[in-house]
Amino acid sequence: MNKSELHENILQVLTALCRVANKAAMDAYNTATDDENVAENKYDTLGLEASYLAQGQAQRVAECEADLAVFRQLEPRLFERSSRWLSVPW
Numbered sequence: 001m002n003k004s005e006l007h008e009n010i011l012q013v014l015t016a017l018c019r020v021a022n023k024a025a026m027d028a029y030n031t032a033t034d035d036e037n038v039a040e041n042k043y044d045t046l047g048l049e050a051s052y053l054a055q056g057q058a059q060r061v062a063e064c065e066a067d068l069a070v071f072r073q074l075e076p077r078l079f080e081r082s083s084r085w086l087s088v089p090w
Contacts, residue, residue: 003076014071018064025057 031037032050039047 003078007074007076011068011071014064014068018061018068021057021061021064025054025061028054028057 028050032047032054034050037047037050039045
């Protein structure tokens, strides 16, 4: 197994997930701030619901970017046969 290639593939997937999350957050933000979603009466909650969705999507983006930043810091490494990780009986 080529760990560097696997690491790069995972980075590409995480980056794509961040792009999707960013697009969803922007769509939710645009919906929440659209003039057509201003409440017309106390029962009209579309704008409020859209703002909750935008907040959740923004949190999703923050978590996705944090995951990506942590994974970028990882470096694939090879383990020797004598490594204690390979000698564990499980």
